[in-house]
Amino acid sequence: MASAPRAPLYLGLDLSTQQLKAVVIDGELRVVHQSGVQFDAELPEFRTQGGVHIHADRLTVTSPVLMWVKALDLLLDKMKRAGLDFSRVRALSGSGQQHGSVFWRRGASETLKHLDLDQDLHQLLQDSFSVSDSPVWMDSSSTQQCEDLQAAAGGALRLVEITGSRAYERFTGNQIAKLRQTRAEEFQDTERISLVSSFAASLFLGGYAAIDYSDGSGMNLLDIRTRNWSEICLQATAPHLDQLLGAPVPSTSVLGPVSSYFVHRYGFSESCSVVAFTGDNPASLAGMRLQPGDVAVSLGTSDTVFLWLQQPRPALEGHVFCNPVEQQEYMALLCFKNGSLTRERVRNECAGASWELFSAALSDTPLGNHGNIGFYFETMEITPPVIGVHRFDSADCEVSSLSPRVEVRAVVEGQFLSRRLHAERLGYSIIPGTRVLATGGASSNKEILQVLSDVFNAPVYTIDLSDSTCLGSAYRALHGLVAESGASFFDVVKKAPEPRLVATPHPKAKEVYDELLKRYAQLEERVVQKSNRSQSHHRNPQPPEDGLLALTSA
Numbered sequence: 001m002a003s004a005p006r007a008p009l010y011l012g013l014d015l016s017t018q019q020l021k022a023v024v025i026d027g028e029l030r031v032v033h034q035s036g037v038q039f040d041a042e043l044p045e046f047r048t049q050g051g052v053h054i055h056a057d058r059l060t061v062t063s064p065v066l067m068w069v070k071a072l073d074l075l076l077d078k079m080k081r082a083g084l085d086f087s088r089v090r091a092l093s094g095s096g097q098q099h100g101s102v103f104w105r106r107g108a109s110e111t112l113k114h115l116d117l118d119q120d121l122h123q124l125l126q127d128s129f130s131v132s133d134s135p136v137w138m139d140s141s142s143t144q145q146c147e148d149l150q151a152a153a154g155g156a157l158r159l160v161e162i163t164g165s166r167a168y169e170r171f172t173g174n175q176i177a178k179l180r181q182t183r184a185e186e187f188q189d190t191e192r193i194s195l196v197s198s199f200a201a202s203l204f205l206g207g208y209a210a211i212d213y214s215d216g217s218g219m220n221l222l223d224i225r226t227r228n229w230s231e232i233c234l235q236a237t238a239p240h241l242d243q244l245l246g247a248p249v250p251s252t253s254v255l256g257p258v259s260s261y262f263v264h265r266y267g268f269s270e271s272c273s274v275v276a277f278t279g280d281n282p283a284s285l286a287g288m289r290l291q292p293g294d295v296a297v298s299l300g301t302s303d304t305v306f307l308w309l310q311q312p313r314p315a316l317e318g319h320v321f322c323n324p325v326e327q328q329e330y331m332a333l334l335c336f337k338n339g340s341l342t343r344e345r346v347r348n349e350c351a352g353a354s355w356e357l358f359s360a361a362l363s364d365t366p367l368g369n370h371g372n373i374g375f376y377f378e379t380m381e382i383t384p385p386v387i388g389v390h391r392f393d394s395a396d397c398e399v400s401s402l403s404p405r406v407e408v409r410a411v412v413e414g415q416f417l418s419r420r421l422h423a424e425r426l427g428y429s430i431i432p433g434t435r436v437l438a439t440g441g442a443s444s445n446k447e448i449l450q451v452l453s454d455v456f457n458a459p460v461y462t463i464d465l466s467d468s469t470c471l472g473s474a475y476r477a478l479h480g481l482v483a484e485s486g487a488s489f490f491d492v493v494k495k496a497p498e499p500r501l502v503a504t505p506h507p508k509a510k511e512v513y514d515e516l517l518k519r520y521a522q523l524e525e526r527v528v529q530k531s532n533r534s535q536s537h538h539r540n541p542q543p544p545e546d547g548l549l550a551l552t553s554a
């Protein structure tokens with residue numbers, strides 16, 4: 001049934017690595033509109049590949065901040081042309097790729113307050129950023145700053161206890177420390193630092209938006225228990241950093257009404273509320289209505305595995321974030337950098353650049369791939385932190401190539417064995433009744449999901465949209481309006497359609513993959529040792545005190 005012509009709508013956005021997307025839902029939680037802007041294809045003037053620029057050192061990875069602004073201009077124009085009545089939007093929220101940072105130049109807050117209706121945002125804001133290329137989550141160039149932060153905090157484990165993660169190169173605090181040290185002038189000229197999520201919220205607010213607890217947990221700066229910036233981490237990162245960041249807020253906070261620029265230019269209502277934006281993985285948790293016991297596997301640019309956590313469980317691998325929908329609880333996350341782009345590269349080389357042929361190769365090859373196992377860490381991986389492509393035959397001998405169809409199955413099986421291995425190492429296991437909820441671009445591929453189901457030996461479910469981040473943002477917008485009065489997120493979204501079962505494990509899956517997982521673990525150890533040996537050959541470093549040699553980049 002269509003919604004009444006004046007019935008309220010809720011807008012959810014996602015500013016991710018490769019695109020900016022929007023979903024609009026009505027009060028019955030039905031999707032009434034979807035739009036998107038692909039950075040590479042629709043904003044070619046910024047010359048990005050997969051939404052980013054990889055610098056000559058292969059470690060520094062950035063995106064042009066004005067590309068993101070221009071994408072918002074384009075997206076809103078598209079939505080207007082498609083006939084979306086913005087005046088019905090009661091609340092909006094959004095998400096951004098995690099960890100990325102935006103550096104606002106002195107005076108930018110005044111510019112944001114007085115936006116001229118007749119100009120596009122990207123014209124109005126062209127001088128508003130002290131750093132034009134924002135560091136993003138794929139960056140792994142801040143190894144030194146990670147070591148410094150861990151030393152200041154009293155070791156990696158102590159940092160985990162405070163912030164939920166040991167020091168990671170892509171985490172915002174380490175990127176800020178690097179920028180302060182290497183680009184002092186730009187840093188001096190900075191008035192405010194946003195995450196990608198709070199940056200996007202600032203555009204809608206016409207003023208600086210607060211960072212929410214959940215995305216703030218991906219910075220190595222937030223104390224995830226007190227939900228305040230950690231003094232130790234702030235001091236180790238940059239002077240007066242709390243002023244540059246502003247105070248963090250609960251993820252359900254209403255930050256204020258949409259700015260008059262959006263009211264007059266696009267017809268938003270003056271009372272449309274902007275609810276705090278958060279990270280894309282936390283938003284995805286909301287979009288899939290993940291429950292304790294479920295395991296989410298996101299197959300976007302990055303692959304991530306995440307779960308609902310009642311209490312933080314500190315570990316040197318993976319992350320604990322504040323939960324985006326239940327303020328006193330948490331979520332755990334593992335991130336893998338070599339996800340969709342690696343599958344795409346193998347598709348291009350082995351399956352004629354066609355997902356249909358890629359899927360056919362998966363269907364035509366047997367579970368376990370005749371014992372062949374592959375590691376495809378084409379760029380410096382996060383979990384585990386190694387680089388290199390390695391293929392092994394059934395006798396564990398390293399081989400230089402595999403036939404195209406075997407290579408296709410090797411990349412997908414290898415990735416999912418790794419997701420399962422590292423999730424199990426953190427203590428998470430699939431038990432009868434566990435649902436694996438898949439999302440992200442590659443979750444539209446049934447054959448890939450069949451391999452996921454087989455490797456995890458568990459049923460895989462999806463929601464109707466492969467894009468749970470936008471949907472989660474729209475749900476969060478709706479919840480934000482009533483969260484203050486104590487309404488729970490799950491009560492507000494109880495009418496949402498249940499996830500659908502899309503794959504069940506093959507009867508032989510357990511036998512095949514329990515065995516293969518053991519071999520995968522041993523071979524991964526070999527690959528890590530080999531990579532560490534070649535790194536120490538290049539750099540000859542002293543082993544760090546806490547044994548975290550893995551932190552160092554190639």
Ligand SMILES: Nc1ncnc2c1ncn2[C@@H]1O[C@H](COP(=O)(O)OP(=O)(O)O)[C@@H](O)[C@H]1O
Pocket residue numbers: 016017018019299300301302340341343344355439440441442443444445448
């Ligand atoms: N049919 C498909 N099979 C496998 N992967 C796909 C398919 N369609 C899209 N993808 C992958 O989805 C990725 C984009 O995922 P998405 O979640 O939209 O990215 P992000 O949100 O990180 O920008 C693409 O890089 C592409 O490799």
Ligand SMILES: O=C(CO)[C@@H](O)[C@H](O)COP(=O)(O)O
Pocket residue numbers: 016017018096097098099137170218279280281300301302303304333335
């Ligand atoms: O670094 C992480 C999570 O820690 C990534 O998951 C980013 O949040 C990017 O997300 P996608 O664009 O791949 O969805």
